[in-house]
Amino acid sequence: xxxxxxDPQIEMAHGAGGQASRxxxxxxxxxxxxxxxAEPLTDAAHVKxxxxxxxxxxxxxxxxxxxxxxxSIGELAVxxxxxxxxxxxxxxxALVVTYIVEAGLRSEILEAEVRAMGxxxxxxxVRIVGGDTKVVEHGKADSMYITTAGIGRALKGVVIDPASxxxxxxxxxxxxxxxxxITILLARGELDLEADLTSDTRSVFPLVEVLVRAAGPGVRxxxxxxxxxxxxxxxxxxxxxGLGIVLQEEEIPVxxxxxxxxxxxxxxxxxxxxxxxxxxxxxxxxxDAAINALNLTLGGEDARVIGEVRxxxxxxxxxxxxxxxxxxxxxxxxxxxxxxx
Amino acid sequence: MRFVDEFxxxxxIARAAEEIRRLADPTRHxxxxxxxxxxxxxxxxxxxxxxxxxxxxxxxxxxxPVCVLPMGRIDDGMSxxxxxxxxxxxxxxxxxxxxTHGSPLEHKARGRDVRIVYSPADALKLARANPDKHVMFFxxxxxxxxxxxxxxxxxxxAEGVRNFSVFCNHVTIIPAIRAILDSPDxxxxxxxxxxHVSTVIGCRPYEWIAQNEHKPIVVCGFExxxxxxxxxxxxxxxxxxxxxxxxxxxxxxxxxxxxxxxxAMGEVFQLRSFFEWRGLGFISQSALRMRDExxxxxxxxxxxxxxxxxxxxxxxxxxxxxxxxxxxxQCKLFGRECTPEHPIGAxxxxxxxxxxxxxxxxxxxxxxVNILSPTA
Numbered sequence: 001x002x003x004x005x006x007d008p009q010i011e012m013a014h015g016a017g018g019q020a021s022r023x024x025x026x027x028x029x030x031x032x033x034x035x036x037x038a039e040p041l042t043d044a045a046h047v048k049x050x051x052x053x054x055x056x057x058x059x060x061x062x063x064x065x066x067x068x069x070x071x072s073i074g075e076l077a078v079x080x081x082x083x084x085x086x087x088x089x090x091x092x093x094a095l096v097v098t099y100i101v102e103a104g105l106r107s108e109i110l111e112a113e114v115r116a117m118g119x120x121x122x123x124x125x126v127r128i129v130g131g132d133t134k135v136v137e138h139g140k141a142d143s144m145y146i147t148t149a150g151i152g153r154a155l156k157g158v159v160i161d162p163a164s165x166x167x168x169x170x171x172x173x174x175x176x177x178x179x180x181x182i183t184i185l186l187a188r189g190e191l192d193l194e195a196d197l198t199s200d201t202r203s204v205f206p207l208v209e210v211l212v213r214a215a216g217p218g219v220r221x222x223x224x225x226x227x228x229x230x231x232x233x234x235x236x237x238x239x240x241x242g243l244g245i246v247l248q249e250e251e252i253p254v255x256x257x258x259x260x261x262x263x264x265x266x267x268x269x270x271x272x273x274x275x276x277x278x279x280x281x282x283x284x285x286x287x288d289a290a291i292n293a294l295n296l297t298l299g300g301e302d303a304r305v306i307g308e309v310r311x312x313x314x315x316x317x318x319x320x321x322x323x324x325x326x327x328x329x330x331x332x333x334x335x336x337x338x339x340x341x
Numbered sequence: 342m343r344f345v346d347e348f349x350x351x352x353x354i355a356r357a358a359e360e361i362r363r364l365a366d367p368t369r370h371x372x373x374x375x376x377x378x379x380x381x382x383x384x385x386x387x388x389x390x391x392x393x394x395x396x397x398x399x400x401x402x403x404x405x406p407v408c409v410l411p412m413g414r415i416d417d418g419m420s421x422x423x424x425x426x427x428x429x430x431x432x433x434x435x436x437x438x439x440x441t442h443g444s445p446l447e448h449k450a451r452g453r454d455v456r457i458v459y460s461p462a463d464a465l466k467l468a469r470a471n472p473d474k475h476v477m478f479f480x481x482x483x484x485x486x487x488x489x490x491x492x493x494x495x496x497x498x499a500e501g502v503r504n505f506s507v508f509c510n511h512v513t514i515i516p517a518i519r520a521i522l523d524s525p526d527x528x529x530x531x532x533x534x535x536x537h538v539s540t541v542i543g544c545r546p547y548e549w550i551a552q553n554e555h556k557p558i559v560v561c562g563f564e565x566x567x568x569x570x571x572x573x574x575x576x577x578x579x580x581x582x583x584x585x586x587x588x589x590x591x592x593x594x595x596x597x598x599x600x601x602x603x604x605a606m607g608e609v610f611q612l613r614s615f616f617e618w619r620g621l622g623f624i625s626q627s628a629l630r631m632r633d634e635x636x637x638x639x640x641x642x643x644x645x646x647x648x649x650x651x652x653x654x655x656x657x658x659x660x661x662x663x664x665x666x667x668x669x670x671q672c673k674l675f676g677r678e679c680t681p682e683h684p685i686g687a688x689x690x691x692x693x694x695x696x697x698x699x700x701x702x703x704x705x706x707x708x709x710v711n712i713l714s715p716t717a
Contacts, residue, residue, distance in 0.1 A: 011450045019682055191459050256342050263345060265459075266382075266692055323354040323565065325388025327702035333681045334437060334446070 003027040017227025018332030044088035053154035055090030068187040070198025074116030081150040086205040087222040090152030097131040124203035157216035162240035170287040178258040181272035195257040200276035214293030218286025231270035247307035348564030357569035364576035377535035378405030378693025385702035400665035401695035413649040415440035430464040431479040461493035468505035485537040488602035491609035508640035516627035534560035543598025562590040620660030659686035669699035
């Protein structure tokens, strides 16, 4: 059923990656800009061009603070763009970048971010091939915003399509979830909490490549669970494929620092943003090969199967707890807000 | 993780569940009320209903601070925030609670200065950092959060911070329990007593429930094992025909409460003669206001507050759900007009509200019996 966008004004929640974001995209952008195209909305679009299958994506980065333990906005911009391409089943090749800079920003801060982008691009094996700069009035852009567009070449031997997902398929995660979102929440300094935690920002392409090599024909779907967290990505998958996702709570890798912060703040790690992990759906006969290959790769040691696809609950995600209880886990509503007691 | 994992051990949980099954008389139906919204949340989050026998019914109580706040209070608070020189600070719980003209977050989207704080002390910090603005802390909560508000007001006074005030909505738990027990349509067997509130007030204030009302009450922690153990303790009392106050949450709750916290509350607050509770109506001596010597930090005295009274939308049955008369899904609006994204009542907003907990964790699960058995 087509969603219509009727919200009277734009709220922060429309950008938080959860239900409101989906409503905005499916109810306003998609019908006007993409017409009746029934293509599922993914992180990167694949287009055929002169016989070559290309992947194209765009992303914007408005993180505050711009530097945080484990990374910064520049690094995030490169890795985030590369990851959108990677999880669409493509090798990130090149990107262009726009800096929107607040007047009054100290030049060395800008330089540090430009350098961070350069280093991250080198590490991720992508070229930065062009860009644009805009300066806005002081007080307008939280130091700086970065927008990118990236292009990649489709990997051979893998087709990412939620419609190909079948009951019995396994859900994989590449590593511990929630590091980035909790790091940022703490780095804002509003909560007076400290933890030994860094953002997980990295290019996931090396791991995606390993996965595709080990289990290519069995890989049906991938997504990097950024804003809205793993719960939102998996709910989108459940809706797109019309099947149910059942997760085993004890199998989901979460660092103690993230768990502790979430327990304290009343948040669910599954709703917390990641910048260096991906989820994948793999046919059951390929699951062992996939996990073995990932575990043997640097940065993939904690990859594991966290659940499977079932006929039921249709269009929803269910978590089974260690002691026989279960709960539905929905998309994020609004921004994750800490609760009091 | 310490203090968490020990209380979620599958073997112990299985043993507690077995003990519950052994104690529960199969010919009897048990109605146990968990007073505190934190318990409601935990029950759904951990899927505890799945491990309890069918004849143990958990009734969700009124212990969710944002849920019991009438909409008029939010409108009153937001009316102060219309002043561009005012920073409206509140806990995250408050941010999505609808007022007549939208939630604090919607006011923020329209340009009002609305900030989330994690403690009242952070609101005071905001005031120090913004000397040219006035910071109003919109205080909510039972005795759990009232002491930290009191201490913050005392500190503001001691430091002479004058651009800071508190809009006090603090309420007390005992009158709410009394109102539930006085309600003719409630037939409860026992209470799962609030954990965090009791860290402040201790266990003595519940003695009348056992002595006069002859209902067992067990003060309970928030982990799955805490809840199951408390249910075991309640069933043992019911089986023996006893009615006592017991403390399951001894690792946190002292029997006598927290004297320093109570002293700070007594110094700053006094009881209001009446306060309106959503769903429960006006309850006498059930809420706190600031004493006159702190009027300079009392937003209700500093600003002209319209004193708005708004009746809840007619079709919404928040009151019945708050009292435990209706289950969340039995409300006419549940999951249709009223969802976590477009809440009509606060019970659908707060993670401790029974409607939100039910919607997030339980709703839809109902239709999926047996899905946890492995697929062929």
